[in-house]
Amino acid sequence: MEAAPKEKEKNLNFIEEIIEEDVKTGKNNSRVLTRFPPEPNGYLHIGHAKSICLNFGVAQRFGGQTNLRFDDTNPVTEDTEYVESIKEDIKWLGFNWAEELYASDYFDTLYNYAELLISKGLAYVEESSSEEIAKMKGTPTQAGVDSPFRNRSAEENLNLFRKMRNSEFDEGAMVLRAKIDMASPNMLMRDPLIYRIKKAHHHRTGDKWCIYPMYDFAHGQSDSIENITHSVCTLEFVPHREVYDWFIDKLEIFPSKQYEFARLNLTYTVMSKRKLLQLVNDNYVSGWDDPRMPTISGMRRRGYTAKAIRDFCDRIGVAKRENLIDVGLLEFFVRDHLNKIADRMMVVTDPLKVTITNFPEGKTEICSVENNPENPEGGHREMPFTHEIYIESEDFMEEPPKKFFRLAPGQMVRLKGAFIIQCDDFVKDEAGNIVELKCSYIENSKSGQDESGLKVKGVLHWVSIADAVPVELRIYDRLFKAENPASEEGEFMEYINENSLNIISAFAEPALKAATLDGKYQFIRKGYYVLDKDSNGNQLIFNQTVGLKDNWAKASN
RNA sequence: UGGCUUAUGGUGUAAUGGUAACACAGCGGUUUUUGGUGCCGUUAUUCAAGGUUCGAGUCCUUGUAAGCCAACCA
Numbered sequence A: 001m002e003a004a005p006k007e008k009e010k011n012l013n014f015i016e017e018i019i020e021e022d023v024k025t026g027k028n029n030s031r032v033l034t035r036f037p038p039e040p041n042g043y044l045h046i047g048h049a050k051s052i053c054l055n056f057g058v059a060q061r062f063g064g065q066t067n068l069r070f071d072d073t074n075p076v077t078e079d080t081e082y083v084e085s086i087k088e089d090i091k092w093l094g095f096n097w098a099e100e101l102y103a104s105d106y107f108d109t110l111y112n113y114a115e116l117l118i119s120k121g122l123a124y125v126e127e128s129s130s131e132e133i134a135k136m137k138g139t140p141t142q143a144g145v146d147s148p149f150r151n152r153s154a155e156e157n158l159n160l161f162r163k164m165r166n167s168e169f170d171e172g173a174m175v176l177r178a179k180i181d182m183a184s185p186n187m188l189m190r191d192p193l194i195y196r197i198k199k200a201h202h203h204r205t206g207d208k209w210c211i212y213p214m215y216d217f218a219h220g221q222s223d224s225i226e227n228i229t230h231s232v233c234t235l236e237f238v239p240h241r242e243v244y245d246w247f248i249d250k251l252e253i254f255p256s257k258q259y260e261f262a263r264l265n266l267t268y269t270v271m272s273k274r275k276l277l278q279l280v281n282d283n284y285v286s287g288w289d290d291p292r293m294p295t296i297s298g299m300r301r302r303g304y305t306a307k308a309i310r311d312f313c314d315r316i317g318v319a320k321r322e323n324l325i326d327v328g329l330l331e332f333f334v335r336d337h338l339n340k341i342a343d344r345m346m347v348v349t350d351p352l353k354v355t356i357t358n359f360p361e362g363k364t365e366i367c368s369v370e371n372n373p374e375n376p377e378g379g380h381r382e383m384p385f386t387h388e389i390y391i392e393s394e395d396f397m398e399e400p401p402k403k404f405f406r407l408a409p410g411q412m413v414r415l416k417g418a419f420i421i422q423c424d425d426f427v428k429d430e431a432g433n434i435v436e437l438k439c440s441y442i443e444n445s446k447s448g449q450d451e452s453g454l455k456v457k458g459v460l461h462w463v464s465i466a467d468a469v470p471v472e473l474r475i476y477d478r479l480f481k482a483e484n485p486a487s488e489e490g491e492f493m494e495y496i497n498e499n500s501l502n503i504i505s506a507f508a509e510p511a512l513k514a515a516t517l518d519g520k521y522q523f524i525r526k527g528y529y530v531l532d533k534d535s536n537g538n539q540l541i542f543n544q545t546v547g548l549k550d551n552w553a554k555a556s557n
Numbered sequence B: 001u002g003g004c005u006u007a008u009g010g011u012g013u014a015a016u017g018g019u020a021a022c023a024c025a026g027c028g029g030u031u032u033u034u035g036g037u038g039c040c041g042u043u044a045u046u047c048a049a050g051g052u053u054c055g056a057g058u059c060c061u062u063g064u065a066a067g068c069c070a071a072c073c074a
Helices: A014-025 A046-061 A080-093 A103-119 A130-136 A154-165 A215-225 A240-251 A273-281 A296-302 A306-316 A327-341 A510-514 A551-555
Strands: A033-036 A065-070 A100-102 A123-126 A175-178 A193-197 A211-213 A230-234 A257-261 A343-345 A351-356 A365-370 A380-385 A388-392 A412-415 A420-428 A434-441 A469-476 A501-508 A521-523 A527-531 A540-547
Touching: A014 A046, A014 A230, A014 A257, A033 A046, A033 A230, A046 A065, A046 A080, A046 A230, A046 A296, A046 A306, A065 A080, A065 A103, A080 A296, A080 A306, A100 A103, A103 A123, A103 A154, A103 A175, A103 A193, A103 A211, A103 A215, A103 A240, A123 A154, A154 A193, A175 A240, A193 A215, A215 A230, A215 A240, A240 A257, A296 A540, A306 A327, A327 A527, A327 A540, A380 A510, A469 A510
Parallel strands: A033 A065, A065 A100, A230 A257, A343 A521, A351 A434, A469 A540
Antiparallel strands: A123 A175, A175 A193, A193 A211, A351 A388, A365 A380, A412 A420, A420 A434, A469 A501, A521 A527, A527 A540
16 A cells, blocks of 8 residues: 655745636636747757746646647748757657647738727838837937828728738838837837738748737737636746737737746756757857757767756745756756666776786676666676776876875775776886786676775776777866856856867776666766767767866865 | 846755755765765855845845847748
């Protein structure tokens, strides 16, 4: 009999509180329907992951569903490549949408809404240039002035708008504006533009339209058409809420409600699609899925798991305060998950040859090594132990400091999963570099059948030279040198870290030849790694997901 | 000379008028065939000034600071 898992009384965030209240009071018949509304003009990043976890999460929590709706009202920047990547990323994160929809599905309805507004005397065709429109808008501290085209008759407006649709005017010649209030303290209420002419091919509607609705005339209405109950977006849309509500009110359509939360900011990176696109276009990174990118696809290629990202999003919470979250917190959740699931492997990055003087040349002793101490069912693998092995150069010191639990003349260590060895001698080249160690192994100290009675403090990773597999390791550092490059003075590009990618060669144990693209590995005493898709038959390439914590290195600084 | 939003440890997030808590980071210890993991402990917080109240992080007033708003972007 299993004890009923006690529902942890988790605190609700402010959006969940609103929804809980709405469900309790029977608003919308207690129905909850949210939506995730990306514009298909770039790849999803960790900031979107926060929004996805929120939108899908609250719906799940309150028995509702979530639509995926592509906000594709600007054909110039949008593309199906992005649609596909966005769908893949959401699925990978572990969420399923109720319906896949597009704002462009509603172009006919939206057009009719516009005509309705015109006939109500609430919209007009503007012929001023964009510069003139901007000038007439005033400033935040100064009211705008009415356009000379503001008081045309509904008939004239309707006629002109239909001609706009029929491609009788050039781009920029005319726009449709809502007739609200040029003196509103909210700049967005000063007769916002709602339709513009763009003679561009749309990724879904092709060449059917030459006029496209603006965000403010598409988003709220799309929510309403889908009967979205809670439309959750980021803080920069707060001033848009008044416009959102105004259109729904004047159109007399289903009253979806907008709620805003603070977007995620992470240290040492940037989080806008525009900036990320610039990194891609200027070749600072290899693409949207470069492992240094904060994109979902980049993090996936880097080896981050969906669970780690979800746990992170859970932990950072949802509020209305501007925030800058330490990327170290994300890395904590990555390590936390990987520690439980990654197979341990041995890889030597800076080899130092060790000759086991009392182990016969040509002989191979097979060692059975545990794959994951955190997982009893993880099994074992075989590692060959031979006369000559590699260890890390930094694991030997001729004159060790106190508490150096590694190799030094006369000192003993355990080779992980194999034998205890003792350093008897070392060889230097003409330049004084240590090039080889002469060690003896303790025959009855083999892992799992140790009868030596010896206690050694240090445990080293190692690899048999004859069996070692040369591999390439790609080790990543933060993309930017400034904590918050976007808020720093000058261009964010000035703060880019030129040394964010470090490629090194290394020697791996033979089991790594069987590495797969979705396998997760911990290179013992080094970090977590995944096979990169750039690997081929001749060359295995691994990305470092994140390094292991290293208290020894920290203490010696 | 505008409007809107927000202010809680180093970073985030809770506390819904009644003992300021949780996570990460930091620091110390312990376990360990990874100087990893685990476990234990610990440092540190209510923007300011008034007011209401038996009692204020929470309510009121006045400040201060930060963010957003003047794209035919979303």
